[in-house]
Amino acid sequence: MQRNIVLVGFMGTGKTTVGRILANRLGWTFTDTDAFIQEQTGMTISRMFEEHGEAFFRERETEALQELLQRRNQVVSTGGGAVLLEENRRLMLENGLVVAMKAEEAVIVERVRGDKGRPLLQGDVVERVHTLVEARRHAYDFAPVQLHTDRLPPEEAARRIEEMLEA
Numbered sequence: 001m002q003r004n005i006v007l008v009g010f011m012g013t014g015k016t017t018v019g020r021i022l023a024n025r026l027g028w029t030f031t032d033t034d035a036f037i038q039e040q041t042g043m044t045i046s047r048m049f050e051e052h053g054e055a056f057f058r059e060r061e062t063e064a065l066q067e068l069l070q071r072r073n074q075v076v077s078t079g080g081g082a083v084l085l086e087e088n089r090r091l092m093l094e095n096g097l098v099v100a101m102k103a104e105e106a107v108i109v110e111r112v113r114g115d116k117g118r119p120l121l122q123g124d125v126v127e128r129v130h131t132l133v134e135a136r137r138h139a140y141d142f143a144p145v146q147l148h149t150d151r152l153p154p155e156e157a158a159r160r161i162e163e164m165l166e167a
């Protein structure tokens with residue numbers, strides 16, 4: 001059995017929400033790379049993007065994965081762009097069952113609309129989500145498990161992933 005589950009997917013697909021529930025169900029620890037980076041740097045992701053730029057954040061993201069994925073028996077939810085680097089994808093695949101969370105563009109927009117904490121979605125949310133979804137169309141294909149969450153409440157999504165682990 002895999003001893004880590006790594007959740008990847010576009011912003012708003014539910015990685016953080018489902019990851020927390022799943023870790024509870026399994027009795028595993030839960031870590032969110034975005035939260036981990038914010039704790040380590042003492043800075044919100046929005047401020048990090050503003051003051052140091054996206055490249056700085058991406059370096060912190062790879063370091064976070066390197067450190068966290070040495071551990072076992074945990075659910076790690078990642079940031080939406082963590083899959084963009086080959087090195088990150090390798091780390092994830094080597095250290096856990098990687099599950100890609102999917103959702104339709106319109107569903108994503110509804111889920112992220114009210115939250116101002118995502119620097120890449122500032123401005124016209126509909127346009128920003130559309131552009132990024134297009135740019136990342138195949139970014140999550142490397143994950144061996146793909147889970148569509150449009151009509152799946154978070155509890156149910158967590159249950160499905162738990163079943164896959166047991167299979």
Ligand SMILES: Nc1ncnc2c1ncn2[C@@H]1O[C@H](COP(=O)(O)OP(=O)(O)OP(=O)(O)O)[C@@H](O)[C@H]1O
Binds near residue numbers: 016018078080152153
């Ligand atoms: N399966 C679901 N059904 C309905 N709402 C959901 C579902 N999953 C997540 N949500 C809601 O969507 C919003 C975004 O979810 P969440 O923060 O977990 O996404 P994320 O994938 O972690 O995004 P990011 O990449 O930006 O960290 C939250 O308000 C959450 O409650």
Ligand SMILES: O=C(O)C1=C[C@@H](O)[C@@H](O)[C@H](O)C1
Binds near residue numbers: 081
């Ligand atoms: O999709 C992305 O590139 C991002 C998603 C968020 O989880 C954060 O990691 C950050 O806002 C960047």
Ligand SMILES: [Mg+2]
Binds near residue numbers: 015034
């Ligand atoms: Mg998240």
